Amino acid sequence: MKVVIEFYRTRSSDDAHALVGREVREAHDVADAIEFGQRLSQTLDMPQRPDAMTIIDADGETLHSCVVDADAINKGDHHETPEQ
Numbered sequence: 001m002k003v004v005i006e007f008y009r010t011r012s013s014d015d016a017h018a019l020v021g022r023e024v025r026e027a028h029d030v031a032d033a034i035e036f037g038q039r040l041s042q043t044l045d046m047p048q049r050p051d052a053m054t055i056i057d058a059d060g061e062t063l064h065s066c067v068v069d070a071d072a073i074n075k076g077d078h079h080e081t082p083e084q
Contacts, residue, residue: 007050
């Protein structure tokens with residue numbers, strides 16, 4: 001099945017969501033699409049590291065939505081700053 005995997009940055013102070021990446025992939029099932037998404041969240045070249053993803057099917061139905069980087073959420077809005 002064809003799926004769209006969208007990656008987001010979220011801001012906890014006002015629940016804002018910014019789309020930072022989108023990929024269209026073929027997947028055997030939802031579990032396969034989730035695995036693709038998890039891998040892409042770490043390897044895909046995006047302007048910021050995503051902290052959430054949504055997987056949508058060809059009909060526009062949301063199949064899965066989740067947090068992909070709990071550490072990024074816990075660090076706040078400055079994820080590019082290395083820990084000291």
